Amino acid sequence: MFRSLKDSLEPKLMTLWRLQGYSKSDFYADLIAGLVVAIVALPLAMAIAIASNLPPERGLFTAIVAGFIISAHGGSRYQIGGPTAAFIVTVAMVAMEHGYEGLVLATIMAGVILMIMAFLRAGELIKFIPYPVVVGFTSGIALLIAFSQLRDFFGLEVESIPPDFIDKLMVYLAHLDEMNIYAVIVSLTSIAIILFFKKYIPKIPGPIVVVVLAALAVWIFHLPIETIESRFGSIPSMLPAPAWPDVSFEKLRQLLPDAITIATLAAIESLLSAVVADGMTGTHHKSNAELFGQGTANIASGFFGGLPATGAIARTATNIKAGARTPMAGIMHALWLFVFMLFLAPLIIKIPLAALAAILIVVAWNMSEIKHIKEIMKAPRSDRIILIVTFALTVLVDLNFAIQAGIALASILFIDSMMKATKIRVFENEEDPDSIDRKAVPQDIEVYEIQGPLFFGVAEKLINTLTLFEHPPKVFILRMRHVPLIDAAGLHALEILHERLEKQQTVLILSGVRPEVQSHIVKASLNRLIGNENIVDHINKAIIRASQITGTDQTYNEGDVQSNT
DSSP, X not given: OHHHHHHHHSOHHHHHHHHHOOOHHHHHHHHHHHHHHHHHHHHHHHHHHHHTTSOHHHHHHHHHHHHHHHHHHOSOSSOOEEOOGGGHHHHHHHHHHHHHHHHHHHHHHHHHHHHHHHHTTGGGGGGGSOHHHHHHHHHHHHHHHHHHTHHHHHTOOOSOOOSSHHHHHHHHHHHXXXXXXXXXXXXXXXXXXXXXXXHHOTXXXXXXXXXXXXXXXXXXXXXXXXXXXXXXXXXXXXXXXXXXXXXXXXXXXXXXXXHHHHHHHHXXXXXXXXXXXXXXXXXXXXXXXXXXXXXXXXXXXXXXXXXXXXXXXXXXXXHHHTTOOSTHHHHHHHXXXXXHHHHHHHHHTTOBHHHHHHHHHHHHHHXXXXXXXXXXXXXXXXXXXXXXXXXXXXXXXXXXXXXXXXXXXXXXXXXHHHHHHXXXXXXXXXXXXXXXXXXXXXXXXXXXXXXXXXXXXXXXHHHGXXXXXXXXXXEEEEEEEEOOOBXXXXXXXXXXXXXXXXXXXXXXXXXXXXXXXXXXXXXXXXXXXXXXXXXXSSHXXXXXXHHHHHTOOOOOOGGGOOOOO
16 A cells, blocks of 8 residues: 555656666757747746735746756656646635735645545546536636736736726726726736737747736836836845744634645646646646645745745646657756846846736636637536536635635535436346447457446546557547536547547547437537537447448448437
């Protein structure tokens, strides 16, 4: 048991070095990828700290310290860690209520909770958080982030912004006539530049182009808009000495709910980022090692004057596209950021806040999950309710409460669905005439069957089925005759399954799909993606269709092909 736990917590970096070593070409590839990611991370780290109502150097400290440790001790081959936009709302609230000392203590507590989760092997349990809950609070956070940037986007001279969404909206409306037209022009131009580079010159990071051009424009034309220097003064060029915060039982009790929120967010976002990286590269992360790495990183970030940290999806994707090969790329990214802070601090403070606000608004738009919201709005009614309730509670009440309420609501609605789907009938001891053992299945065709609802708890298991193949088949038949219902996570899993099979040049065929399940597949437009001809009502038809694709002859008498309900 101890050996198994030790293996599950072994950092991905050590696993790779032990199994395949580390060459000079690997080092060079990781060095270049780390530089590219550091260029992207530099403005983001400062923008996230400023949006959290904290000095910009706090974001840099986090990206350097936590980014180094997450790559060195985490469970993903390509994960890039640091401060992320998802924490902005929580960090700002904790710092406002308990001061920065309280935030540091909450961050360290969250790190301890993450390490406990790793020792308890809770990495696999994150998948049981329902998909609509994840999308709901992620899109809610995105809206809150965008709203938090409107002061700098419009150049409003407001001393303090209230934390609540409605109060914040009222303040903005009351001061909208005071907007700084120069700040608005810089903000809109910055967004246009980011979108232009993303579409036409994706190899060059748009955010770094924006901060350079915006700083030059403010300096050359003497534009009357706020910069990092005018609001915060200078920033240090070295990391601070580690410091231990004041600890008391009363503080620990007060900060525990916030620490749980930070730990939950860090766990969810880091593992989602790792899953995205796996999907892009065909690798497989170690979820418990990732949680352990996130825990140690947050503890260290607190000691070195940083913020909560987690895996950053956009920076991880950039790392992969830049040609990274091992977690050393993430370590290199942290070292490059340290070099930037060491030598470029006097120039960094010239960046206008309007440009950083524009960068975060683009980040918020990318976080908004518009595509996935549209998918869920075509899913069963229960998923739509969960999405809307979680989103509304995230925006109007509290993120911690929103997650708890979303999971509770999903559980209640799921139990209700299971009760409706369960039928009580007389048991008949008969052999299954449609057993796959009774069928002549040609080579290059794999047949798998799902028995039971395809819901959020089963979705990842379906996707991971592909790891069982030593050689990809030409056709993958998924029997769904015993699937009485499907939710948004199940529909999303089918979409990912199709995409991954398509990359392997494997055709997906759905067999025995029930009418109530097929109606949701059609609403989600998955029938167009998979192909109507590849969704059939009986295994015999599925084998015939598969035989046509593979070029092998397979026929059945018409009487053998019966409706499968």
